[in-house]
Amino acid sequence: MTDTTTILAETRARIADAPDVEALRAIEREVVGKDGVVASLLKSIPGLPPEERKGAGQSANELKQAVLAAIEEREASLGSAALEAERRADGFDGTLPPPRVERGTLHPVTQVTRELEDLFTSMGYMVLDGPEVELDDYNFEKLNIPADHPARDTQDTFYCSSPGSSASLLLRTHTSPVQVRAMERLEPPFRAIVPGKVFRQETTDASHEHTFHQMEGLVIDRNVSVGHLIGAMKTLLRGIFKKEIEVRLRPGYFPFVEPGFELDARCPFCTDGCSVCKRTTWIELLPCGLVHPNVLKAGGLDPEEWGGFAFGLGLSRLVMLRYGIDDVRHLLGGDLRFLDQF
Amino acid sequence: MFISMKWLARHVDLSGITPEQLADDLTLSTCEVEGIERFAPHMSDVVVGHVLEREPHPDADKLGVARIDVGGDEPLQIVCGAPNLAPGQRVAVATIGTVLPGDFKIKKSKIRGVESRGMICSVRELDLGDEHDGIWVLPEVDETPLAVGQPVAAALGMEDWVIEVDNKSLTHRPDLWGHRGIARELAAIYERELKPIDLEMPALGGGAPVSVRVEDLACSRYLGLAIDGAVNGVSPDWLRELLLAVGQRPIDLLVDLSNFVMLDLGQPNHAFDRDRLASDGIVVRKASAGERMTTLDGEERELVESDLLITSGGDPVALAGVMGGEGSKVGDETGRLLLECATFDATTVRRTSARLAHRTDSSARFEKTLDPTLPEAAAAHFANLLRGLQPGVSFPCALADAGEWADPARSIHLRGDVVRRDLGVELDDDAIASILSRLGLTPTATSGGFDVAIPSARALKDLTMERDLVEEVGRIHRYGSVPEAPLVGAIEPPPFDRRRQMVRAVEDRLAGAARFHQVLSYSFTPDDLLERTGCAGGDFVRADNPVAPDMARVRREVLPSLLGLVESARRERDVVRLFELGKGYRPEEAGEDGMPREVHQLAMVLALPPGVAGAPFDAGAFFQLRAAVDDVITAAGVTAPCWASADAAHPAAHPVKQVSGAWSEDLDGCGFVASLEPGVARALGLEGELTSDVAVAVLDIDALLAAPASPPAYRPLPKFPMIKVDVACVAPSEMPAAELGGMIERAGKGAVRDLQLFDVFRGEALGEGKKSLAYHVVLQSDTKTLTDKDAQKFLGRLERSLEQQGAALRR
Numbered sequence A: 001m002t003d004t005t006t007i008l009a010e011t012r013a014r015i016a017d018a019p020d021v022e023a024l025r026a027i028e029r030e031v032v033g034k035d036g037v038v039a040s041l042l043k044s045i046p047g048l049p050p051e052e053r054k055g056a057g058q059s060a061n062e063l064k065q066a067v068l069a070a071i072e073e074r075e076a077s078l079g080s081a082a083l084e085a086e087r088r089a090d091g092f093d094g095t096l097p098p099p100r101v102e103r104g105t106l107h108p109v110t111q112v113t114r115e116l117e118d119l120f121t122s123m124g125y126m127v128l129d130g131p132e133v134e135l136d137d138y139n140f141e142k143l144n145i146p147a148d149h150p151a152r153d154t155q156d157t158f159y160c161s162s163p164g165s166s167a168s169l170l171l172r173t174h175t176s177p178v179q180v181r182a183m184e185r186l187e188p189p190f191r192a193i194v195p196g197k198v199f200r201q202e203t204t205d206a207s208h209e210h211t212f213h214q215m216e217g218l219v220i221d222r223n224v225s226v227g228h229l230i231g232a233m234k235t236l237l238r239g240i241f242k243k244e245i246e247v248r249l250r251p252g253y254f255p256f257v258e259p260g261f262e263l264d265a266r267c268p269f270c271t272d273g274c275s276v277c278k279r280t281t282w283i284e285l286l287p288c289g290l291v292h293p294n295v296l297k298a299g300g301l302d303p304e305e306w307g308g309f310a311f312g313l314g315l316s317r318l319v320m321l322r323y324g325i326d327d328v329r330h331l332l333g334g335d336l337r338f339l340d341q342f
Numbered sequence B: 001m002f003i004s005m006k007w008l009a010r011h012v013d014l015s016g017i018t019p020e021q022l023a024d025d026l027t028l029s030t031c032e033v034e035g036i037e038r039f040a041p042h043m044s045d046v047v048v049g050h051v052l053e054r055e056p057h058p059d060a061d062k063l064g065v066a067r068i069d070v071g072g073d074e075p076l077q078i079v080c081g082a083p084n085l086a087p088g089q090r091v092a093v094a095t096i097g098t099v100l101p102g103d104f105k106i107k108k109s110k111i112r113g114v115e116s117r118g119m120i121c122s123v124r125e126l127d128l129g130d131e132h133d134g135i136w137v138l139p140e141v142d143e144t145p146l147a148v149g150q151p152v153a154a155a156l157g158m159e160d161w162v163i164e165v166d167n168k169s170l171t172h173r174p175d176l177w178g179h180r181g182i183a184r185e186l187a188a189i190y191e192r193e194l195k196p197i198d199l200e201m202p203a204l205g206g207g208a209p210v211s212v213r214v215e216d217l218a219c220s221r222y223l224g225l226a227i228d229g230a231v232n233g234v235s236p237d238w239l240r241e242l243l244l245a246v247g248q249r250p251i252d253l254l255v256d257l258s259n260f261v262m263l264d265l266g267q268p269n270h271a272f273d274r275d276r277l278a279s280d281g282i283v284v285r286k287a288s289a290g291e292r293m294t295t296l297d298g299e300e301r302e303l304v305e306s307d308l309l310i311t312s313g314g315d316p317v318a319l320a321g322v323m324g325g326e327g328s329k330v331g332d333e334t335g336r337l338l339l340e341c342a343t344f345d346a347t348t349v350r351r352t353s354a355r356l357a358h359r360t361d362s363s364a365r366f367e368k369t370l371d372p373t374l375p376e377a378a379a380a381h382f383a384n385l386l387r388g389l390q391p392g393v394s395f396p397c398a399l400a401d402a403g404e405w406a407d408p409a410r411s412i413h414l415r416g417d418v419v420r421r422d423l424g425v426e427l428d429d430d431a432i433a434s435i436l437s438r439l440g441l442t443p444t445a446t447s448g449g450f451d452v453a454i455p456s457a458r459a460l461k462d463l464t465m466e467r468d469l470v471e472e473v474g475r476i477h478r479y480g481s482v483p484e485a486p487l488v489g490a491i492e493p494p495p496f497d498r499r500r501q502m503v504r505a506v507e508d509r510l511a512g513a514a515r516f517h518q519v520l521s522y523s524f525t526p527d528d529l530l531e532r533t534g535c536a537g538g539d540f541v542r543a544d545n546p547v548a549p550d551m552a553r554v555r556r557e558v559l560p561s562l563l564g565l566v567e568s569a570r571r572e573r574d575v576v577r578l579f580e581l582g583k584g585y586r587p588e589e590a591g592e593d594g595m596p597r598e599v600h601q602l603a604m605v606l607a608l609p610p611g612v613a614g615a616p617f618d619a620g621a622f623f624q625l626r627a628a629v630d631d632v633i634t635a636a637g638v639t640a641p642c643w644a645s646a647d648a649a650h651p652a653a654h655p656v657k658q659v660s661g662a663w664s665e666d667l668d669g670c671g672f673v674a675s676l677e678p679g680v681a682r683a684l685g686l687e688g689e690l691t692s693d694v695a696v697a698v699l700d701i702d703a704l705l706a707a708p709a710s711p712p713a714y715r716p717l718p719k720f721p722m723i724k725v726d727v728a729c730v731a732p733s734e735m736p737a738a739e740l741g742g743m744i745e746r747a748g749k750g751a752v753r754d755l756q757l758f759d760v761f762r763g764e765a766l767g768e769g770k771k772s773l774a775y776h777v778v779l780q781s782d783t784k785t786l787t788d789k790d791a792q793k794f795l796g797r798l799e800r801s802l803e804q805q806g807a808a809l810r811r
């Protein structure tokens, strides 16, 4: 007669050594299964002397319970070991480089333009567009820049010829022609901005381009004053720089405004002079002024009844300031290594 | 332009005002100051020395060894070669450590064995002139030798500050092109008196005036003052120093005085040697073609008919307003002068100086349009200054005064209310009148405002209307003291702008999910790129003065700009996705106003490494780009167009691999998608290791705006399950997939929810001229659950319709 105690001890040892759940199931089958050790013990009972039968049955059952308990215990500990192993994550290095995400980009000029468009539309400004190939009349004459004005010299302006057209054409030198086009088309009062491409005939280098982006602003209303202009410009600068910016207004000469100003902003990059502000702590940012009465007349408005202010913002320059771009030629160069950065 | 503070002080008291403050005030009220610098800074570093003794150098005949008292404990021993050095002199001494012009630092040295502890300076070494024959012997001041040891600049009263004004900020202010004009502004700013100067013409003799005849309207006034008995020579120190301070080299008294008058009053003038002029005097006329003259700088110049000349005896003696001629210039022996003070037309002078690429102080001033009354003041100023220096000069005859001009002085009515309204400040009439008066304008009170008399100096172009006077008041009052005011009025949201909204949606989709890079390009496309892309055909708007001869053409379309980037981009990376939204110009469709038609386009380029055999049919650039285009059209909120194969969609399009999109016959097509024409690909350098699979697309934004809109619309979620059926159709090679798709749709009788092509196959097993297209088809009904029986019915219908078209269903 096999001693159940011995069987239990042996089985327990095997259970403790079982490497995984499959091994436990095999032991379970072998010991407590249909044809297992416990079953054969029970089968052998009828052949025992009657006084031993009860004890043998009891022992077999105790063996079964003990083995099952041991298996259960071992299984639980194997489960937690698996969890533990998963948690230990041997060899994991989170600093390995992840796969690169390819992405597209919006041009930085588009991004800044949009930001400004959103700012201005929230203040009731329309966004207008105008032709890049423009009539001399709109680019100059109607903007109070008469024929003999030095600004009209060919050194600044790309004059154009178009087959079959006798019109005096040029590539607009500023977004200002849209001032008059807007006055002709819209009912005052109105507020508008005009982002767009402009052209100057000049030699290019890191800080000069023959093609760049500007944004014109125009407000036409009754009783518009320099005070309103200052207020609007400060709001604009708060929108751009996201903080209060000290400004100063000084006389500036632009034929289509009177009085005309240069608006300087206190350099947001330094307190005592840096390369951006050329050590002056001021950045020349916004030419602006009250719309010249002659321009109002050219746009079909009565200067006694209507007034307004206009301003010009160098979008390309603003983009360069914002991202610290040191060469303006990158903007229209189309180099992916540049575009990818925004 | 350079302005000297010491010079300004001749016109207005600047005591108590620092150069920095003056620069700020000018910037905030008048014109932009670009910088301030101390005049001759080394003059403040060299000190007055007293020559105690001079002995010969023991070892060099030409050198001397001097002992100089510079106020220290011991005299300095300095070795010096100047022959004019003598005991008792006051001299300028650069002690050890001083830096002289040219970054020349004085060090302790040994010269032929004798120690030297400094340098005694010549005029040239201090950058004050050309004299270098000997050391500079400092003059006495008030008949007293200079105090030893103090800086030379202070000792001689030479301390000065030079202010550089940005010329561009003076474009509209000819009156500011001289020190007196700037001084008038400062007088107004600081509320100080503008000192009077003597501009009265001295007594003139009774002789016959020099004959002057003006034959051209480009000279509106020509005034000639004859001067006798002038003795040319070196100018007095005060004059030389002022000229030096503003960067003008002193030449001789007559030239220096002429320059002084110009820099003082802003009126260019020119002194001729009267003895070298022909007896018939002066004739002002335009040049004849091919005429030549030699200008003061010794250059022989060929003239054109638009150049204005001063001539004498038929020959040019000056190029009006630009430069004098070599033949008549004043020299050392000149005693009899003719001083020209004239008014020349701004544009004429500007064109001549621009053509000759020779801008002078004179031409820069005439270009601004000068006051025709200024010549008289300038002539008197010159005469009085010369007489002050040389009491012996005389003015033998009446002024020659020719030309036709009108005094531009005018009166402008100014309303106080308009000043207050436009500036947004409460400024009473008295304050307004005070500012105007300080600026040299004369306001006379009338009802509601003033009649303001504008002197000729400001009346030509600068002050012509009421608003101009508002500016005068504003800038002197200071814009910084204008209170900020909010714009008032109803703020309406601006009208909906569909184009802008569409452009944003397209940009967002492309830069976002489609992973394209947005490019902004120049509007000029180089000729060479147009040739290589096959896009050089058609008319172009052209710049008359392009940056380069091959960069004159203004683009008709956007695509070539992008194609020009592909080669270099492909060197950088395998997959290149670019788009640009921009404009092109078409001369052949000009509007009534003569302006070329503007087209607004989206151009896209997708370049991939060449495809590999066995890759799925839609892995190539063409289908990838078509997918992106369809997606972008959806993003634009526009109904999908029908794509049909096209030919000649574009010169850069592959002749076969291309489709054009359209909605209906009466709408303009939306554009095309194509593989890149293989010849163009090679011309662009996409060969060898850069061989690429390139697709291009162009969409017309105006066509998208005109097309039927298709905003996202809700559809109730299906109530019945879908079933999936895969179908494979064998069709003749030439049958377009679009036709097969249509048959599948129709066979589904409205139950086809989705149709997705997953395989295209050609092979021997199918037979010659056949292809197999396999689709996943999703069937779903709104009214019942579809069963296998419904699927079989669908396949039966499809099979019949395929067979009618010469195709078959593979079961």
Ligand SMILES: [Zn+2]
Residues within 6 Å of the ligand: A267, A268, A269, A270, A271, A273, A274, A275, A276, A277, A278, A279, A281, A282
């Ligand atoms: Zn700074």
